Amino acid sequence: MRAVGMNRADVAFRSGHYLVQPNPPCGLGVEGSGVVRAVGDGVSRFQVGQRICILPAFQQGSPYATYVTAGLFPAAGLIEAPDELDDIQAAALWVSTLTAWGALIELAGLGTGDFVLISAASSSVGLAAIEIARAVGAISIATTRNPSKQAELLAAGASHVVVCDHSNVTGKVRDILGTAGLKVAFDPIAGRFSEALVPCMAEEGIIFIYGGLSDEPTQFDRRPMISKGISLRGYVLRQVVARPDRLERGRTFVLDHLRTGTLAPRVDRIFPLADVVEAHRYMESNAQFGKIVLTI
Amino acid sequence: MRAVGMNRADVAFRSGHYLVQPNPPCGLGVEGSGVVRAVGDGVSRFQVGQRICILPAFQQGSPYATYVTAGLFPAAGLIEAPDELDDIQAAALWVSTLTAWGALIELAGLGTGDFVLISAASSSVGLAAIEIARAVGAISIATTRNPSKQAELLAAGASHVVVCDHSNVTGKVRDILGTAGLKVAFDPIAGRFSEALVPCMAEEGIIFIYGGLSDEPTQFDRRPMISKGISLRGYVLRQVVARPDRLERGRTFVLDHLRTGTLAPRVDRIFPLADVVEAHRYMESNAQFGKIVLTI
Numbered sequence: 263m264r265a266v267g268m269n270r271a272d273v274a275f276r277s278g279h280y281l282v283q284p285n286p287p288c289g290l291g292v293e294g295s296g297v298v299r300a301v302g303d304g305v306s307r308f309q310v311g312q313r314i315c316i317l318p319a320f321q322q323g324s325p326y327a328t329y330v331t332a333g334l335f336p337a338a339g340l341i342e343a344p345d346e347l348d349d350i351q352a353a354a355l356w357v358s359t360l361t362a363w364g365a366l367i368e369l370a371g372l373g374t375g376d377f378v379l380i381s382a383a384s385s386s387v388g389l390a391a392i393e394i395a396r397a398v399g400a401i402s403i404a405t406t407r408n409p410s411k412q413a414e415l416l417a418a419g420a421s422h423v424v425v426c427d428h429s430n431v432t433g434k435v436r437d438i439l440g441t442a443g444l445k446v447a448f449d450p451i452a453g454r455f456s457e458a459l460v461p462c463m464a465e466e467g468i469i470f471i472y473g474g475l476s477d478e479p480t481q482f483d484r485r486p487m488i489s490k491g492i493s494l495r496g497y498v499l500r501q502v503v504a505r506p507d508r509l510e511r512g513r514t515f516v517l518d519h520l521r522t523g524t525l526a527p528r529v530d531r532i533f534p535l536a537d538v539v540e541a542h543r544y545m546e547s548n549a550q551f552g553k554i555v556l557t558i
Numbered sequence: 559m560r561a562v563g564m565n566r567a568d569v570a571f572r573s574g575h576y577l578v579q580p581n582p583p584c585g586l587g588v589e590g591s592g593v594v595r596a597v598g599d600g601v602s603r604f605q606v607g608q609r610i611c612i613l614p615a616f617q618q619g620s621p622y623a624t625y626v627t628a629g630l631f632p633a634a635g636l637i638e639a640p641d642e643l644d645d646i647q648a649a650a651l652w653v654s655t656l657t658a659w660g661a662l663i664e665l666a667g668l669g670t671g672d673f674v675l676i677s678a679a680s681s682s683v684g685l686a687a688i689e690i691a692r693a694v695g696a697i698s699i700a701t702t703r704n705p706s707k708q709a710e711l712l713a714a715g716a717s718h719v720v721v722c723d724h725s726n727v728t729g730k731v732r733d734i735l736g737t738a739g740l741k742v743a744f745d746p747i748a749g750r751f752s753e754a755l756v757p758c759m760a761e762e763g764i765i766f767i768y769g770g771l772s773d774e775p776t777q778f779d780r781r782p783m784i785s786k787g788i789s790l791r792g793y794v795l796r797q798v799v800a801r802p803d804r805l806e807r808g809r810t811f812v813l814d815h816l817r818t819g820t821l822a823p824r825v826d827r828i829f830p831l832a833d834v835v836e837a838h839r840y841m842e843s844n845a846q847f848g849k850i851v852l853t854i
Contacts, residue, residue: 281781281784281785282781282785452778452780456778465797466797468789471778471780471783471784472784473784474780474781474784479777479778479780480777480778480780481775481776481777481778482748482752482767482775482776482777482778482790482792484748484767484770484775484776484792485577485578485770486792487767487790487791487792488577488767488768488769488770488792488793488794489577489578489792489794489796490792491791491792491793491794491797492791492792493764493789493790493791493792494778494783494789494790494791495783495787495788495789495790495791496778496780496782496783496784496785496786496787496788496789497784497787498784498785498787500785501761501762501787
């Protein structure tokens with residue numbers, strides 16, 4: 263291993279709030295970059311010395327490590343590290359871009375002129391979603407609670423930035439939408455924040471819930487959801503990675519847009535693995551803008 | 559007008575529980591059959607004397623009437639009455655079949671070998687869903703609270719019938735599913751009943767909520783919904799009728815299966831319009847098995 267890209271899942275896993283109960287032996291981390299030291303019998307996709315990235319298909323091992331074994335990270339859960347990227351950038355690429363691509367493009371078919379709301383937009387996934395929306399000609403509305411992130415989000419390519427919380431997101435977003443509606447909301451907050459998005463949705467819009475930062479229950483608001491055919495859809499990257507056809511489409515999309523420069527990993531801060539406690543505390547502070555990376 | 563097909567919407571509309579606030583002048587009813595007495599300028603799809611059906615595209619008029627006008631029911635909201643059906647059957651055909659088709663086939667892509675749960679299955683929509691599931695080779699699990707309806711539901715073509723409520727539906731359905739899961743749940747109950755279906759869903763399964771018979775709030779159960787990519791999707795027939803391409807596909811599906819006999823309107827009881835109060839009370843009793851029709 264050369265570097266580890268940190269994700270919210272790492273914090274959730276550590277603190278006992280992950281989606282599923284960890285199944286020991288297991289460890290922290292779902293993403294990283296490294297170099298192949300050996301390949302098993304029957305592996306032809308990778309060669310010794312090749313730079314590769316780990317995808318979060320498997321929870322049994324931990325990439326917070328100097329070496330990982332194929333028993334824990336089989337070839338099916340690996341993907342090449344693009345030549346354009348160094349080890350730190352390569353560790354910050356795949357989870358955020360594939361997560362955003364899977365929901366916005368593969369499942370929702372976001373396209374030119376469509377409105378998409380991206381909440382908690384300063385995360386690595388949020389920033390990838392902003393870039394992907396722009397790449398396909400969609401109009402993004404990025405939301406953040408932190409006024410200091412507004413300028414950075416605009417610079418990152420958001421069409422609009424709204425500083426808001428659950429209490430005022432509806433009105434502020436509707437002011438931007440006018441008579442239009444959101445084709446997609448891409449939301450890791452859930453709870454009252456997701457509920458407040460319902461009046462902003464277009465006919466048959468989809469609210470993807472891919473996290474629970476609010477730690478609140480989420481109500482399905484029956485009448486408007488039925489009248490407008492709106493979906494509340496749970497989503498996690500495994501729904502891309504576990505399906506080879508989707509993973510291949512996502513890989514192609516990301517590599518194509520990486521080459522044209524419309525998509526790029528955005529590294530916020532780098533910590534040596536020895537400072538992993540500080541790195542987790544920094545992620546929990548919500549001060550970051552993009553990816554936190556550990557170097558091995 | 560010759561006949562009116564009653565729907566749950568009629569009762570909800572009358573009692574002030576409809577999805578949207580009625581916008582007067584308006585009246586009861588969303589479906590019926592009749593004969594064209596006159597056509598306006600520019601109408602070429604219909605001729606005087608032709609037998610037609612009214613679709614629920616417009617809420618301003620009421621088909622509980624001897625005559626209705628094109629101002630309230632324009633040509634775009636009409637569809638032919640199939641020759642095979644009499645006026646009463648024609649009034650009982652379109653809303654139930656198009657509602658079930660739109661969710662199961664058009665939006666969810668139900669097909670051979672897929673499991674679909676159909677709750678409140680003795681309604682006209684539930685019975686249409688059972689027939690449509692069978693027509694495409696899917697495996698239907700019909701649910702009812704009423705043990706006396708079990709045999710009729712099996713006779714109507716359900717693959718399995720489960721007598722249950724929210725407290726025991728999960729276990730009973732999982733016993734049938736084994737290691738499989740529901741691709742689709744088609745549910746007008748909502749509340750705790752919908753919530754109890756989540757553990758029965760397949761990866762990326764869709765729970766369509768198209769009513770609120772339970773009159774309870776519905777929680778989005780975040781962790782399983784995210785882990786399995788499950789959707790809670792609001793749905794109403796307008797999402798088919800308002801889109802000409804969908805309506806045309808639905809019309810073709812229904813007419814094709816009507817001709818082969820795999821789909822048929824199922825009339826439970828007929829009331830003259832003068833007994834409309836009794837007809838509404840009968841619908842509210844939940845004793846029906848299929849469509850309640852008013853004759854004009």
